[in-house]
Amino acid sequence: MSNTSIPLDVAAAEEHLMRFLSVEGVTGHEKNIGLAVCDALKKIGVPESAIRFDDANKRIPLPTETGNLIVDIPGTRPGPRLLFSTHLDTVPLCAGAKPKRDGDRIVSDGTTALGGDARTGVALLVVVAETLLKHKLPHPPITLLFTVREESGLHGARELNPSDLNGAEMCINVDGQMASELIVGAVGQENWEVEIKGRASHAGVAPEKGISATLVGAMALAEARQSGWFGKVVKPDGRGTSNVGIFGGKDNKPAGDATNVVTDYAFIKGEARSPEAAFATKIATGYKEAFAKAQSEVTDDQGDKAEVKFTHTPSYPPFELGKDTAIVKRATKALQILDIEPVYVFSNGGLDANWLDKHGVPTITIGAGQAEIHTIKEYVNLKEYEKGCRLGILMATLED
Numbered sequence: 001m002s003n004t005s006i007p008l009d010v011a012a013a014e015e016h017l018m019r020f021l022s023v024e025g026v027t028g029h030e031k032n033i034g035l036a037v038c039d040a041l042k043k044i045g046v047p048e049s050a051i052r053f054d055d056a057n058k059r060i061p062l063p064t065e066t067g068n069l070i071v072d073i074p075g076t077r078p079g080p081r082l083l084f085s086t087h088l089d090t091v092p093l094c095a096g097a098k099p100k101r102d103g104d105r106i107v108s109d110g111t112t113a114l115g116g117d118a119r120t121g122v123a124l125l126v127v128v129a130e131t132l133l134k135h136k137l138p139h140p141p142i143t144l145l146f147t148v149r150e151e152s153g154l155h156g157a158r159e160l161n162p163s164d165l166n167g168a169e170m171c172i173n174v175d176g177q178m179a180s181e182l183i184v185g186a187v188g189q190e191n192w193e194v195e196i197k198g199r200a201s202h203a204g205v206a207p208e209k210g211i212s213a214t215l216v217g218a219m220a221l222a223e224a225r226q227s228g229w230f231g232k233v234v235k236p237d238g239r240g241t242s243n244v245g246i247f248g249g250k251d252n253k254p255a256g257d258a259t260n261v262v263t264d265y266a267f268i269k270g271e272a273r274s275p276e277a278a279f280a281t282k283i284a285t286g287y288k289e290a291f292a293k294a295q296s297e298v299t300d301d302q303g304d305k306a307e308v309k310f311t312h313t314p315s316y317p318p319f320e321l322g323k324d325t326a327i328v329k330r331a332t333k334a335l336q337i338l339d340i341e342p343v344y345v346f347s348n349g350g351l352d353a354n355w356l357d358k359h360g361v362p363t364i365t366i367g368a369g370q371a372e373i374h375t376i377k378e379y380v381n382l383k384e385y386e387k388g389c390r391l392g393i394l395m396a397t398l399e400d
Helices: 010-021 031-043 116-134 213-226 277-297 326-337 352-358 382-397
Strands: 051-053 069-073 082-087 100-102 105-107 142-147 170-174 181-186 188-197 231-235 238-248 265-274 307-316 343-347 363-366 379-381
Touching (some): 010 031, 010 105, 010 116, 010 382, 031 051, 031 116, 069 116, 082 116, 082 352, 116 170, 116 379, 116 382, 170 352, 170 382, 181 326, 181 352, 188 213, 188 277, 213 238, 213 265, 231 277, 238 277, 307 352, 326 363, 326 382, 352 363, 363 382, 379 382
Parallel strands (some): 082 170, 170 363
Antiparallel strands (some): 051 069, 069 142, 105 379, 181 363, 188 265, 231 238
16 A cells, blocks of 8 residues: 555544544543544444443542543454554643644644644544545454553553453554654653651751751752762663652642741652663662761751651653564554655653553554644644554554
């Protein structure tokens, strides 16, 4: 199948996209967009019996309206089962989005983000299904996966039961900008947090009787930076990044209440990323050691120290696919047919692909026009969206 012979109905593809962009579904509240996708799939001929929601939301540690949406499309020729995936949710900034056409772009009204991340993927998966069914194109068995709570921690993909994928052997995840960019790997992330319990005292009358939780935190972070664990991390045995995202109290409260009271409590939260899971853990351990050192150096007049509780846990695993991997070869071949030069990308951010690969399904991520994501300047490049749709159809129909 050549570029010109791909039977893509561009107008219908854009109508699907406009429809899905107009349905609110911020992370954790995906019920309405899930139902909209179900309705669209049934209208294009997918039987209701092939459409289901899993129970991943029952395992997600945050309130989540619905599980992942999974759709099975029987093959019309033999071949390994393909998985097409994307995520249903958008960031909260997309709430109330009003999409409109502006030349070769779809934009919001300027008061919200748009939700092209990843409603371009949602629409693309529906377009692939519609094109296959409408034109009776030969294809292997296909499963469509629409995940929940991707934006708030990749939770839907993480809590997915791999057996629900019916033995899918490779996956095309749609969550990017350029059709030419094939994301073949991504870093893993380790989250860390620390609670510091000091002792309050009057800062003017008897500061020596207090133990400043703020000071322990500040000294620890300075030590982490001095030791090379903050920001861009390059060591002889690995590389990565780290950040301190929250420094205050709990529940969005400040660490202290008044300038004349020695701060008795602080809560700090951060992350560490690396292409190697063990090195992400090592970065987090570097922070732990920095807090232990600061704890030993801040005392009251009796030599008492603050209580420091440091914890860290993996958020998602890293992965990287070689160019000889079946799914990478399939995507490369499809792009070449479309006269698009592939660009292989290793992402510094996590994707559903991290967990899908961990579940045993090698996954690449392709783009379909989302741009300036998570900002009120977000837009969809319709030319790239069309390329992404053609790429998806071609990948679904290529001979092995």
